[in-house]
Amino acid sequence: MxxxxxxxxxxxxxxxxxxxxxxxxxxxxxxxxxxxxxxxxxxxxxxxxxxxxxxxxxxxxxxxxxxxxxxxxxxxxxxxxxxxxxxxxxxxxxxxxxxxxxxxxxxxxxxxxxxxxxxxxxxxxxxxxxxxxxxxxxxxxxxxxxxxxxxxxxxxxxxxxxxxxxxxxxxxxxxxxxxxxxxxxxxxxxxxxxxxxxxxxxxxxxxxxxxxxxxxxxxxxxxxxxxxxxxxxxxxxxxxxxxxVDVPLDARVDIATTPHLRDGVRRVGGEMRALHLYVEPGALADVESRWRAEIGAHGHVFTREQLADAGWVGALDPATAGRFGDVVVSVTSARGYVDSRVMSDRVLTLLGQHGAxxxxxxxxxxxxxxxx
Structure with missing residues (x-):
């Protein structure tokens, strides 16, 4: 895109x-x-x-x-x-x-x-x-x-x-x-x-x-x-x-209870349609591969370097680069990915969402x- x-x-x-x-x-x-x-x-x-x-x-x-x-x-x-x-x-x-x-x-x-x-x-x-x-x-x-x-x-x-x-x-x-x-x-x-x-x-x-x-x-x-x-x-x-956009409650996946999405991910940031995944040392390739398979045609998956190369956030300043996920996900279909460990109950139940x-x-x- x-x-x-x-x-x-x-x-x-x-x-x-x-x-x-x-x-x-x-x-x-x-x-x-x-x-x-x-x-x-x-x-x-x-x-x-x-x-x-x-x-x-x-x-x-x-x-x-x-x-x-x-x-x-x-x-x-x-x-x-x-x-x-x-x-x-x-x-x-x-x-x-x-x-x-x-x-x-x-x-x-x-x-x-x-x-x-x-x-x-x-x-x-x-x-x-x-x-x-x-x-x-x-x-x-x-x-x-x-x-x-x-x-x-x-x-x-x-x-x-x-x-x-x-x-x-x-x-x-x-x-x-x-x-x-x-x-x-x-x-x-x-x-x-x-x-x-x-x-x-x-x-x-x-x-x-x-x-x-x-x-x-x-x-x-x-x-x-x-x-x-x-x-x-x-x-x-x-x-x-x-x-x-509206994201139905039944179109959301909880990373916290989905092992193949959770494994190797140290922290989850962003929000349900624009995720920052901060990965464990040595796990970048595996996390990127699993999320690419998960998202498929429903969005975009970038490493931090690919995100910068794509120009989506402009040039990454070395002073700010570490704030962006090692893997960044943008969802384009009417679905979302949540993490019940860090996202509040209120956020988890909101119908309208954005970020992607x-x-x-x-x-x-x-x-x-x-x-x-």
């Missing part, structure tokens, strides 16, 4: 492109060239895949009006929030920023930790030391602001991928819209708003569910209000971190409405 883009035509190019529209000198050559603006609001809707949006656009009249001008970008691999936030926030591919997935091994300790919750994780800035787009924007005088739930403020993932912005906590979507508009009026020229309820609905109820459609409709209303209320000279941009390199998971929208 063709490697995802990590340039102006991928998720990595969204923030640099918007920042360039605000300061063409400080961000010269970054991302794509957008019309200049005095200020910008960037909205990231967690889980709002481009193909899901188009299929369900009847529930989103405001966004449906803009479908013809909406572009599709590649989120990157794996198609999961922690990795995509690293790509979005730094403008770099995963091999460079090193946020390798949902569950990853810290090579310094050998322990698996969750890059989304960051519980017992390493120092975020040491883990991801590259400058973020917000840090660069702050140095350029753009006064970046971030709008999200209060628990994001100071969290590990925020500090790793999105540090550098003034944080304004707001819980409900209407409150976040109000906070974003207020931030632009306070002189913040680059304002970022995050919304996660579409992703939650998809995980719990599935992407074709009435609950998912309802959350899309709520979000669409808020986008219309944000568009109507944005001050003169302010652009509005929409994107997402990944899409989603399928168009429904990989493709995300890019809608840019220029300043008026």
């Amino acid at each position: 063709k490697a995802p883009r990590y340039d102006a035509d991928g998720l990595a190019g969204v923030l640099p492109s918007v920042a360039r529209s605000l300061d063409p000198v400080a961000f010269a050559g970054a991302g794509r060239k957008l019309p200049q603006a005095r200020a910008a609001i960037v909205v990231l809707a967690d889980g709002l895949g481009a193909r899901l949006l188009r299929r369900q656009s009847a529930h989103a009249p405001f966004l449906r009006e803009h479908l013809e001008r909406m572009q599709t970008l590649a989120a990157g691999f794996p198609t999961t929030t922690a990795t995509s936030m690293g790509t979005f926030g730094t403008g770099l591919p995963p091999g460079a920023h090193g946020l390798a997935g949902y569950l990853v091994v810290d090579p310094a300790t050998g322990r698996v930790f969750n890059e989304l919750t960051w519980k017992d994780g390493p120092n975020p800035q040491a883990w991801q030391p590259n400058p973020t787009v917000f840090e660069r924007a702050d140095a350029a005088g753009l006064r970046p602001a971030m709008i999200g739930p209060g628990y994001f403020d100071g969290s590990g993932l925020t500090n790793a991928a999105l540090r550098g912005a003034t944080f304004y906590p707001a819980e409900g979507l209407d409150d976040r819209v109000d906070a974003a508009l207020a931030a632009t009026r306070r002189g913040h020229r680059l304002v970022y708003l995050y919304w996660g309820e579409i992703d939650k609905a998809g995980h719990v109820h599935g992407v074709g569910s009435p609950q998912w459609a309802h959350e899309l409709a709520v979000f669409d209303d808020a986008m219309a209000r944000l568009d109507f209320g944005r001050p003169a000279g302010t652009s509005l941009t929409l994107t997402a971190d990944h899409g989603m 390199m399928t168009p429904d998971e990989l493709d995300v929208p890019f809608l840019h409405l220029g300043a008026r």
Whole structure:
């Protein structure tokens, strides 16, 4: 399968492109060239895949009006929030920023930790030391602001991928819209708003569910209000971190209870559709062979070196390479592989899943409405 883009035509190019529209000198050559603006609001809707949006656009009249001008970008691999936030926030591919997935091994300790919750994780800035787009924007005088739930403020993932912005906590979507508009009026020229309820609905109820459609409709209303209320000279941009597919509960294999998949595997990371398999010394060839036979035509199996050669995560930085599995699996059919030893009961029972390199998971929208 063709490697995802990590340039102006991928998720990595969204923030640099918007920042360039605000300061063409400080961000010269970054991302794509957008019309200049005095200020910008960037909205990231967690889980709002481009193909899901188009299929369900009847529930989103405001966004449906803009479908013809909406572009599709590649989120990157794996198609999961922690990795995509690293790509979005730094403008770099995963091999460079090193946020390798949902569950990853810290090579310094050998322990698996969750890059989304960051519980017992390493120092975020040491883990991801590259400058973020917000840090660069702050140095350029753009006064970046971030709008999200209060628990994001100071969290590990925020500090790793999105540090550098003034944080304004707001819980409900209407409150976040109000906070974003207020931030632009306070002189913040680059304002970022995050919304996660579409992703939650998809995980719990599935992407074709009435609950998912309802959350899309709520979000669409808020986008219309944000568009109507944005001050003169302010652009509005929409994107997402990944899409989603439904994986039936009876289409999942538990690695913990399947000896031929478990043998030789020291740790299991990633998630059920994008696995990082960290193998025992000397077991690489056997583990790779067994997993290739298991996956067959239902996905892709790479060694770490093959993953880098394929370009799926960009070039692997030696400082981050050990975070990616010795064997990496991407599942393309409606099935998944779980490990009940490390995955929580809640995660094991979620219907909607993502992580793999399928168009429904990989493709995300890019809608840019220029300043008026």
